[in-house]
Amino acid sequence: MEVKEVVVVVKWSGKEYKIVDLTDQDTVEMLRHEIYRKTQVRPERQKLLNLKHKGKPAADNVKISALELKPNFKLMMVGSTEADIEDACSLPDDIGDVVDDFDDAEDRDESVENSAVYLAKIQRRVRDYKITELSKPRAGKKLLVLDIDYTLFDHRSPAETGTELMRPYLHEFLTSAYEHYDIVIWSATSMRWIEEKMRLLGVANHTNYKILFYLDSNAMISVHVPERGVVDVKPLGVIWALYKQYSSSNTIMFDDIRRNFLMNPKSGLKIRAFRQAHLNRSKDTELLKLSQYLRKIAINCKDFSMLNHRKWEHYDPKKS
Structure with missing residues (x-):
């Protein structure tokens, strides 16, 4: 067609x-x-x-x-x-808070993932979207794509400083991940807010790791899902087309909203949302656990597309 x-x-x-x-x-x-x-x-x-x-x-x-x-x-x-x-x-979010999610994104018909219409939109992004590299890709590294809001940062709770709303162990997590992964930040907000949040959290210029680049809402595409209507998603094909060293075999994306994985359901891991920072800051250890998972699959798994990220907490390299 x-x-x-x-x-x-x-x-x-x-x-x-x-x-x-x-x-x-x-x-x-x-x-x-x-x-x-x-x-x-x-x-x-x-x-x-x-x-x-x-x-x-x-x-x-x-x-x-x-x-x-x-x-x-x-x-x-x-x-x-x-x-x-x-x-x-006027708020630091361009699309508001999302409540509903697609719990069956990984089981959804591949017609969404492979639709000619959506592939054409991805090709347009590849052609028109301008990526500003903050560091250079490193040979042999895998790719980690991270959301911001409710993944790394509670953007709704009141606070006097950004560190109050930062997810616990964020810098330890990024430092650990950087050993095996190039890191991309992809948020469904505008670029100026991404840059401001990364500066606020101390991520932009950290000495222990580097960010490859940021992607904002303009890199997303709109897809139609019969039971939900039109939604915006994050197609990893935008990255894969521009950086051939990355693919479904070595890429993993973290997001608190599963529908963002709609184009690449096998590459997405739905992270537990970090909300009410002041109440949960002392007991949230999600990033520490995920650090261990990232390290294990980087060392033991040659093809990430064979993994079931829904069962990440029970991953056993000996059984894989």
């Missing part, structure tokens, strides 16, 4: 917004999601005035290919952002 890229220009509130992350196989629902990412007008608040299908307003399940849009089609939109949305945009 040939997948064609589509560009739509949205005219709203006296400005024009170019929506480029679309293909002809995406639906109107995906278009609405991409408009939301650009304008912060929620999909249910969007009135798309001149988007028609068979003489009627296009339904969300209609494919863009069926709309027969002209190149750089200009879409007229009416819609308002609400005060609570504006407030959310």
Whole structure:
């Protein structure tokens, strides 16, 4: 199936917004999601005035290919952002707190992982997303990709300093991991907040380890899941295409939200969320335990894609 890229220009509130992350196989629902990412007008608040299908307003399940849009089609939109949305945009998170998760991500049909539409979006990221290296990849190292919020840092609790909200043993964990892994930070927020948080936590310039690079929300892609609608995920293919030394055989990703692994379910390990830092700081040992797991699989496992990370606490090299 040939997948064609589509560009739509949205005219709203006296400005024009170019929506480029679309293909002809995406639906109107995906278009609405991409408009939301650009304008912060929620999909249910969007009135798309001149988007028609068979003489009627296009339904969300209609494919863009069926709309027969002209190149750089200009879409007229009416819609308002609400005060609570504006407030959310001012916080150090671009997408808000996620409650629901996909507990069956590893068992999901591979049609999501291998869909031509989503592979086309990954190719666009590979082509257009600019990675700024903070250090150089090291020969023979595996790859560890880490989320920030609720994985390394409790970003919701009040505190006077960042160290109060830092997950216990963070620097010991990163120092240990650095022996066998190049480390990438990937957060579903903006780059400026990633840089600020890493500075705040003392990760950016630590003497015992180095970070390879940061990835932000712009490196993510949107996918449609029938029972949940459109969600943003972190496709490791963006990294693998640019850095050929990494692949599913030597990459592991930690995140507290399983749906972020939707494109690469076998490479993801769902970490226990670190919340209420002031109450849990004295008893949270998750990073110490995960350090041991990372070391064991780095030494004993030649192909990470053969591992079941859901059972990481019971990993036994002798039985693998």
